[in-house]
Amino acid sequence: ALLASHRSYRSRPTHGIGRFKYLLPKEVPKRRKEKVQMKEISAGTEYQYGDINIQLTSHDLCLVERFAQYVHRLCNRLCIRVTESYAMPTKTNEVLFLEERGSKMQLDAVLTTHQRVVQIRGLSSTFAPILLEVIQSSQPEGVHLLMKQHTEADFKSRLKARPELEELLAEMS
């Protein structure tokens, strides 16, 4: 690129003597905050299921995370396309019980429920029962398994609530 021009003095040996930008470290372009957008939900054909959510719920955090990792790796090994693998927000519950002699509720425990979701696409109809069987056989204690179709409502439940927007929309209509 140095010599490819019509200007004659660019053929001199001193051409490009002031260059220094190539010596500086490469600047990584600033990443703009990616907007959270819903991916298209595929409905699937007659011989294939569309987007399916494998939801694993449990009180034990480490166990549910390990099981989610296992399911993800299993799907990778069986060449099932995994579109997303995310965590749902944790729910906290306070368990109170009534004392034997008395009417006061006593605090028993504070339980946290964790949920991990593995989303798969293009599961063939003949292979689905086999996958279900394998996951069930390796399901650990205390982990609740739920497999269902992915819907927009599932995606919306991950987003923050916007009461002001909803109020304005209600007022406008």
Add this chain to the structure above:
Amino acid sequence: TPESVPPHALCCFSSCSSWLPQRVPLQGSHWQSSLLGFRTSLPVRAQPKKKKKVDVKKEQAQKERMKKKLKKLEKAAPELIPIEDFITPLKYTESNRVRSLPALSPEESERRVLLLKKWCVFKQKQDEAEKKAIKALVESQQEALRELQLESEELYQAAILRDEGLFPFEREGPSYTPPLPGYDPPEGKCIDITKVYTQ
């Protein structure tokens, strides 16, 4: 006499009380602008008209303000709820305490390494057994479908179609012990104290 009413007043009353529009211009019609009935003349430069104008303008301004607010709120992208599992509480990052582990004897470390190797072999056997089981399942399924296709084409086509009743599928994990017979749990309740995030 009070009974005798002057004739022109009578005709005036009769003309004013009728609801039909009169072709004949009424008496005193210089302040009645149209053929409307009595007491229904058009408003002429009175206070109520100004109020209506201001109201309409105010309403329009309010609507535009609301629309602008709505546009601004809609422009902001929706955010995901932050997951508390992935945020380490501050109290674990503030302190500088370091755990000092005791030194292991060579027999102990040898024992641990051998145990790790045994565990690896066990897990490998487990994984291989699982792969073999999956392979056997798939093969037997394929063989069954082939035989079915030889038997009848339409049954094969129906078997290939996806099962709508399969999802949603729910299953509780196995429990360590079966439920105790005749167990009377104490009464209580669960309160949901999850933090609600708003944008």
